[in-house]
Structure formats: structure tokens, C-alpha cells
Amino acid sequence: MNKQELIEKLRSNRDKCFEEANKYEVLSWNRQIADSKALVYMQVINWVEQLSEQPKVTVPQFVAKWIKQCKENATLADCLNGYYQISNGEVVGSTDFQNWVADNENDELTANAWIFGYEVEKLPVFPLSQGDLVIRKGKHEAKIYIVESVSESGVLLVNGIKDEFYSVDDEGGPDNDLDYFYSNFRLLAKKESLQTEEAK
Missing domain, CATH: 4.10.860 (DNA Excision Repair, Uvrb; Chain A)
Incomplete structure (x- = not known):
């Protein structure tokens, strides 16, 4: 109520x-x-x-996804642990969530999100156009990609080896949606800046 x-x-x-x-x-x-x-x-x-309303807390997308999953299948205690066991004995967990809670002591924030509701953190969206360079920092190396196209349906990147398409409707799976793109890539250089450098 x-x-x-x-x-x-x-x-x-x-x-x-x-x-x-x-x-x-x-x-x-x-x-x-x-x-x-x-x-x-x-x-x-x-x-x-x-009485003042308890404000909703803001959590990252992966935390919101974990809380939603736990509300459907587990308890708050399981959620805070970062794993729960389903009926067939299989353990379901989220390493990203466990790291986020442990590194930042976000257990109280998670509990408030569970009880009072939450808002999903807005990812920074940078303007892109064809020919821009973006960079993704991986666990062992950074990769640079050229923006091949930007449309209503998503962003297509090329790195000379393979194309990667990031869409708004999760067509490519969990690593190929726009939230993943904006949380893992950064704009390295605009096409106009690159053309200016070439002209010098």
C-alpha cells in the first residue's frame, strides 16, 4: 500500500x-x-x-536487471548475496552485481531499491556519425572501431576484422544492445577532426 x-x-x-x-x-x-x-x-x-515519500534510488542497468530477476525468483537476502539456487539445484548468480556490492558497499542501496523502487541510471549518450572513431577498453587490450553507420535501429562498427552491430531491441544478445555500447565504448575522435589532421 x-x-x-x-x-x-x-x-x-x-x-x-x-x-x-x-x-x-x-x-x-x-x-x-x-x-x-x-x-x-x-x-x-x-x-x-x-510524511515525505521515500525517494527512489538510482542504480546501473545491470543492477536493475539483477533485482528484477531476484524479485521473480529469490529473496532479498539472495539478491544481496549475488546468487540464488533454483529448484533443480542450479545456482544463478551475477558476478557484476557481486563486484558492485563488494567494491562499493552498495548493499543498503540495493535493499532500498528492492523495497522502495528504483530508477535506472541514464547512460551518457555521445553524438555519433559515420566515420567517427570509438574505442572499447577490454580486459587485456583496447580496440578502436570506425563507425560505419548510425540509424534508428542502432550503430554498426567496423574494426577491420569483423562488424559489430549494437541495436535498440537486443537482436544480437546481451552484449549487442545500445546500453552495452554506451557503457563500454567511448568516442575517440570525430570524423571532422580526423580529416583536419590528414589535411595538415
């Missing part, structure tokens, strides 16, 4: 008390009791209206 639903419930009970009070004579003991109940409800409504 959220704050507004609680207020509506309290108002409904207050109105019932007023209706009950109207059944009795003005100075009767029963009317005074019903009026007093209604006044108590009015005071509680006032206090609830003054």
Missing part, C-alpha cells in the same frame, strides 16, 4: 464515522464517540499527508 492508498482508506473510515455520528441525536454519548473517532482519523490523515 502506498501513501495515497493509505490516505484514501483513512478518509473512507473517517466518512463512515461521520455517517455513524449522524444516526444519533446531537448530544448523545454515541454521537460524541463517533465524532471523536472521525476527528482522530482527520488527525492521522494530516500526519500521513506530511
Whole structure:
């Protein structure tokens, strides 16, 4: 139940008390009791209206995905551990989440996201055009790619060995969506800057 639903419930009970009070004579003991109940409800409504809402926390996309998965299949404790066991004995886990919680002590943030809700962190989106250079830093090496095309459906990169397409609708799997692209690649040079360098 959220704050507004609680207020509506309290108002409904207050109105019932007023209706009950109207059944009795003005100075009767029963009317005074019903009026007093209604006044108590009015005071509680006032206090609830003054409560501040718990703000939603902001979490990275992979954390939001893990929390959603855990809410469907596990408990908050399992979620905070970064793994849970399904009915056939298989263990499901998220190494990225475990590292994020351990490195940054984000267990309280995760618990707040689970209880009060969350917003997904907006990834920085840099403007791209055909011919720009982007860089992806891997675990062992950095690779440079040329932007082959940018369209409504996604971004196509070429590094001389293979093409990589990053789309808005996850056609290529978990590593080929635009969220992955914007979280793992950086703009290295704009095409115009490269042409200026060549002209010198």
C-alpha cells in the first residue's frame, strides 16, 4: 500500500464515522464517540499527508536487471548475496552485481531499491556519425572501431576484422544492445577532426 492508498482508506473510515455520528441525536454519548473517532482519523490523515515519500534510488542497468530477476525468483537476502539456487539445484548468480556490492558497499542501496523502487541510471549518450572513431577498453587490450553507420535501429562498427552491430531491441544478445555500447565504448575522435589532421 502506498501513501495515497493509505490516505484514501483513512478518509473512507473517517466518512463512515461521520455517517455513524449522524444516526444519533446531537448530544448523545454515541454521537460524541463517533465524532471523536472521525476527528482522530482527520488527525492521522494530516500526519500521513506530511510524511515525505521515500525517494527512489538510482542504480546501473545491470543492477536493475539483477533485482528484477531476484524479485521473480529469490529473496532479498539472495539478491544481496549475488546468487540464488533454483529448484533443480542450479545456482544463478551475477558476478557484476557481486563486484558492485563488494567494491562499493552498495548493499543498503540495493535493499532500498528492492523495497522502495528504483530508477535506472541514464547512460551518457555521445553524438555519433559515420566515420567517427570509438574505442572499447577490454580486459587485456583496447580496440578502436570506425563507425560505419548510425540509424534508428542502432550503430554498426567496423574494426577491420569483423562488424559489430549494437541495436535498440537486443537482436544480437546481451552484449549487442545500445546500453552495452554506451557503457563500454567511448568516442575517440570525430570524423571532422580526423580529416583536419590528414589535411595538415
